[in-house]
Amino acid sequence: MTTLATPPDTAPLDDTPAVPDRAPRRKVGRWILFAVMLAIAAVMLYPFWVMIFTSLKSEQQFLSGGGFSWLSWRDLTSVIPIGQEILSSTIVCSASILVILVVGLPAGFAFSKLRFRASTAVFLIMVSAMMVPLQAILMPEFVNVTRLHLTGGYLGAILVYAALGTPFSVFLFTTYFRGVPDELIEAGIVDGLGYFGALWRLVVPIAIPAIATVTVLQFIQIWDDLLVGLLFIQNTNERPITVGLAVLAAGRTTSIPELMAGSLISAVPAMVVYLIFQRYLVKGLTMGIDR
Amino acid sequence: MAEIDFEGVTKVFGAGPPAVDGLTLHVNEGEFMVLVGPSGCGKTTALRMLAGLEEISSGTLRIGGVVVNNTLPKDRDVAMVFQNYALYPNMSVEKNIGFALKIRGDSKSEIKRKVDEAAAILHLEDYLERRPKALSGGQRQRVAMGRAIVRSPRAFLMDEPLSNLDAKLRVEMRLEIARIQRLLGVATVYVTHDQVEAMTMGDRVAVMRDGKLQQVDTPQDLYDRPANEFVAGFMGSPPMNLIRCRVRSGEDRVEVVFGDQVVELPWHYTSSHTLPPSGVDVVVGVRPEDVLVADASSTNTIKARVERREALGSEILVHLSHLDVTVGTEVATRDDARVSTLVAKMGPRSSVSVGDVLSVQISPEHAHFFDAVTGATLREN
Numbered sequence: 001m002t003t004l005a006t007p008p009d010t011a012p013l014d015d016t017p018a019v020p021d022r023a024p025r026r027k028v029g030r031w032i033l034f035a036v037m038l039a040i041a042a043v044m045l046y047p048f049w050v051m052i053f054t055s056l057k058s059e060q061q062f063l064s065g066g067g068f069s070w071l072s073w074r075d076l077t078s079v080i081p082i083g084q085e086i087l088s089s090t091i092v093c094s095a096s097i098l099v100i101l102v103v104g105l106p107a108g109f110a111f112s113k114l115r116f117r118a119s120t121a122v123f124l125i126m127v128s129a130m131m132v133p134l135q136a137i138l139m140p141e142f143v144n145v146t147r148l149h150l151t152g153g154y155l156g157a158i159l160v161y162a163a164l165g166t167p168f169s170v171f172l173f174t175t176y177f178r179g180v181p182d183e184l185i186e187a188g189i190v191d192g193l194g195y196f197g198a199l200w201r202l203v204v205p206i207a208i209p210a211i212a213t214v215t216v217l218q219f220i221q222i223w224d225d226l227l228v229g230l231l232f233i234q235n236t237n238e239r240p241i242t243v244g245l246a247v248l249a250a251g252r253t254t255s256i257p258e259l260m261a262g263s264l265i266s267a268v269p270a271m272v273v274y275l276i277f278q279r280y281l282v283k284g285l286t287m288g289i290d291r
Numbered sequence: 292m293a294e295i296d297f298e299g300v301t302k303v304f305g306a307g308p309p310a311v312d313g314l315t316l317h318v319n320e321g322e323f324m325v326l327v328g329p330s331g332c333g334k335t336t337a338l339r340m341l342a343g344l345e346e347i348s349s350g351t352l353r354i355g356g357v358v359v360n361n362t363l364p365k366d367r368d369v370a371m372v373f374q375n376y377a378l379y380p381n382m383s384v385e386k387n388i389g390f391a392l393k394i395r396g397d398s399k400s401e402i403k404r405k406v407d408e409a410a411a412i413l414h415l416e417d418y419l420e421r422r423p424k425a426l427s428g429g430q431r432q433r434v435a436m437g438r439a440i441v442r443s444p445r446a447f448l449m450d451e452p453l454s455n456l457d458a459k460l461r462v463e464m465r466l467e468i469a470r471i472q473r474l475l476g477v478a479t480v481y482v483t484h485d486q487v488e489a490m491t492m493g494d495r496v497a498v499m500r501d502g503k504l505q506q507v508d509t510p511q512d513l514y515d516r517p518a519n520e521f522v523a524g525f526m527g528s529p530p531m532n533l534i535r536c537r538v539r540s541g542e543d544r545v546e547v548v549f550g551d552q553v554v555e556l557p558w559h560y561t562s563s564h565t566l567p568p569s570g571v572d573v574v575v576g577v578r579p580e581d582v583l584v585a586d587a588s589s590t591n592t593i594k595a596r597v598e599r600r601e602a603l604g605s606e607i608l609v610h611l612s613h614l615d616v617t618v619g620t621e622v623a624t625r626d627d628a629r630v631s632t633l634v635a636k637m638g639p640r641s642s643v644s645v646g647d648v649l650s651v652q653i654s655p656e657h658a659h660f661f662d663a664v665t666g667a668t669l670r671e672n
Binding site: 187188 | 364377438
């Protein structure tokens with residue numbers, strides 16, 4: 001009796017090694033990533049939760065640890081002129097950012113597109129101003145602004161914020177405009193534009209991400225700043241929201257729920273501005289990476 | 292419409308050698324002038340000076356008889372087409388084309404009429420609402436052309452406008468640009484490094500090298516009567532074979548010596564060319580189509596071996612080596628890169644194979660002679 005050799009059950013058709021299925025590992029990796037992101041979000045949102053939770057209590061409830069009340073929100077407007085302070089912050093922020101853009105856009109255009117003597121040196125000097133901390137130049141600035149008699153209202157603070165924010169905007173716009181093809185501007189010039197025309201009509205419309213980035217970052221910085229507002233805006237009826245909250249906190253008796261309610265109101269505009277410009281912000285901050 | 296005159300125009304950047312060195316060139320009204328040359332030869336700089344985008348270091352530049360050395364670009368009334376089209380990305384095709392007219396202050400109805408006219412010429416009617424990023428390369432190129440023609444300028448300036456297109460589209464657009472230029476009859480200066488574009492598009496072609504103008508002529512004359520070895524080698528694809536060899540002339544004959552092989556040339560070359568005396572080296576130029584395969588029994592041939600064969604469909608390019616037979620000869624050609632190969636253009640049915648040894652003849656009427664030192668043609672007139 002003859003026996004036939006049994007063929008192997010799973011003879012491979014070719015010698016190619018089987019590719020390991022990576023889908024389950026990828027799925028686990030995604031879950032881990034999701035958990036990490038969730039943890040980071042929790043850490044970031046915790047202060048907000050504390051602010052909201054605390055603001056919804058009366059002073060007594062805050063001290064005793066339980067209860068719910070709208071009292072701190074109702075009393076807030078009687079404690080500080082919050083509406084006027086938000087208006088002041090808005091005016092100072094808007095005007096400062098306007099000055100920063102009006103100076104930064106042409107300066108960035110000039111540094112990136114025009115050839116002039118010592119342009120690199122001037123650019124480096126200007127950009128190096130970003131490295132100088134506000135506190136280091138605050139006193140000289142205060143002296144200068146006082147000599148100009150501008151410490152009473154908005155104007156002094158606007159000038160100081162503009163001076164502090166302009167180097168960053170020049171740096172950002174210069175970097176951004178370097179990516180704009182020279183031919184685009186030259187085409188405009190041959191078509192009949194001057195340099196300002198080319199900047200305004202051709203370059204600015206395609207620089208929206210950079211403008212949005214400068215706007216958002218400067219808005220958050222100026223809106224949240226206390227020091228300049230405290231020193232340079234001495235008229236109490238023009239003080240910004242941060243100074244108003246500081247006054248609230250520095251009182252003989254500080255109501256923490258009212259302070260939290262004021263802080264929440266103060267945080268809202270910065271968040272709104274961020275959310276509006278968020279899609280441009282990522283593009284503006286990552287520009288140059290793909291070139 | 293206007294004439295363009297470069298008179299000794301020079302451009303120097305910093306302390307380096309001139310980018311454009313004493314350029315003297317006249318472009319007639321309605322003429323299509325092509326500036327051609329290798330990268331860095333100064334052709335684009337010359338065009339940018341004409342557009343007003345570069346200052347002129349010295350010399351005089353005239354458009355329509357008026358000196359424009361210090362005239363702003365917008366006041367020169369020229370239109371330019373850029374290599375990467377330079378379309379305004381935030382504007383629709385319609386606005387791109389009409390932008391210069393808007394700057395000029397034309398009325399809305401006038402702009403609309405002219406844009407529609409240009410769009411019709413360029414077959415862009417269906418794309419007027421689109422943004423540049425939604426167009427193909429060829430369509431963008433046409434928009435760039437539209438932006439130029441809509442202004443009815445005194446001159447068109449084009450800086451390698453086809454170099455970003457694929458080969459097929461480039462051929463189409465070549466014809467299209469030539470058609471539009473003829474239609475409008477505006478003086479055009481067209482910069483390219485592609486000698487095929489230069490030959491097929493230009494009424495005349497100006498060949499530049501190292502900032503200097505080498506020759507200006509009609510495409511055919513440039514091909515047939517190159518002024519120097521550079522022009523001979525640059526114009527034509529594949530380029531002219533340039534072979535360093537020695538002249539040997541007798542009382543009624545003139546011969547050139549390739550290694551140990553001798554080719555007798557027609558006697559009339561001695562009257563049409565200033566050939567050097569016997570024993571002096573010259574550079575002989577032969578177009579690939581003038582290298583002919585002869586019978587083995589033929590006289591006055593060069594023996595050469597087939598080194599490479601490139602079948603292009605309509606023709607075969609055969610790279611021949613004639614060095615194999617020159618070892619130890621009196622001719623000092625071994626160190627000269629110009630003698631490495633000889634390219635012959637043959638019919639598509641030629642049955643040559645790599646390694647074959649052929650007898651080749653130089654078409655007796657079509658040899659070119661250049662000075663071995665200066666590279667200048669030895670042709671008289």
